Amino acid sequence: MSDLSTNIRVKKEAGVATISLNRPKANSYYKDFLELISQAVKEASADNAIKVILINSTSEKFFCAGADIKIFSSNTTEQNAEMVRAAREVSEAITSSSKIVIAAVSGHVLGGGLEMIMACDIRLASEGNYLIGLPEVKLGLMPGNGGTPRLIDLIGASRAMELLVTGHNISPQKAFDYGLFNQLYPADAFELSVTHYVKDLAQGAGQAMAAIKHYVQKHKGMNLQESLDYETTSVNALYDTHDAKEGFLAFVEKRIPKFN
Template sequence: MEELKSQLRVRKDNGKAYVTLNRPPANSYFLEYLLYIEETLLSLEKDKTISVVVINSASEKFFCAGADIKIFSNNSSDQNIEMVKAARKVTKTITSSDKIYIACIQGHILGGGLELAMACDIRLAKEGNYLVGLPEVKLGLMPGNGGTPRLIDLIGASKAMELLVTGDSVTPKRAYELGLFNQLYTHENFEEKVSVFVNNLAKGPKKAMKAIKNYVIQHKGMTAEQALQFETESVNKLYGTYDAIEGFKAFIEKRTPEFE
């Protein structure tokens, strides 16, 4: 357990939690590591003071390379299925959370690592020469932790098909152009820009952000009429909240709102 704790650092700071992958050289995961990540994220769910969770890496070279290939290749099929199930639990914890999850990327992000980032709500990246991709097809496989539908949602079916069937990686610049990354910052201002972005979110209205995340995730598959009705029901629950009242008052008084 002590070894796992050293491989996953957690720091809380004024409404934010930083979860740092620290398993050199590539932050590759295995079953027990995934279970520990899930346990850590579930513990953060209980902390109501946290509204934003940032997943990043202690390494500038790698964000995460996905499953540890040495372990994966030596496992039985059943063992690998259990590992993928554990990875799915991690991403489900992220997508079902009321908190906003941000992936902070500055190094190679491949396979399950990219699937982890795509499960997050927002992806902030640094310019660089690192690789971004889902190379599973080159191992005779395909993504198994939400990589296929999430990639399609983010960049469209045609471009997703190309990346999935070739297994080829792209540059961070290309990933940003495709819509896979939300922001692409320079080396010089990366940490500053990420800090400003995360701090601003942490000061935002938690109930409204929760409602927005819930809508974005759940509206898929709805008819236009259902989606509009769901939006109406969601916003109706916000009108009488402290944050909505404070937001209107601050706007009229031309000041920065102080949300709950």
């Protein structure tokens, strides 16, 4: 294991908290590494100056290869259950955050790494020759960190079934075509494109974005009438916020709004 303090890098600037995975060679995870990621997400989520959390990798080849199989294979059943719990807590920290969480992917993202980015609100990707997949079935397992339901939600049951039971990997282009990635940028323009995307989002109305995120998540378990009622309740709660007042005023004054 590498020194835990070097496993991630965190930078905060202009409303964006960037959490960079930095565990050689493949950002494969173990319990302590996962807990460090959860802590970083929670701390960024509690920072009122932050609107967007960006999760990326310092590696040119890997975003995250999932669990460290050497550690996983030598663990007891109880230790592996603890690691799965820690992985799930990363996803829960991401989904429960009021901030918009974005994954920027330009290298292999497999197993638990893919589960992590599927928990994010938006996934930006680079073109390239790297692989995306959930190979757990090849180890006699299945995803255990939300990968199964999230993959079904993102790409549909038929495609999800095929990827899950075969353990096959797909290309960035196919992942984009399936709807797994929101944007796919040329490799030579990836970093700049991500910077512009995140910067623009960080200038948006944070309270409205948080309300939208919460609605999108909660909407899944509602019938149409409940969903409509909750939408009305949500927008009514925004009318008296600083951002809404600033948005209306900026529109009238024909200027760019300055949201909190």
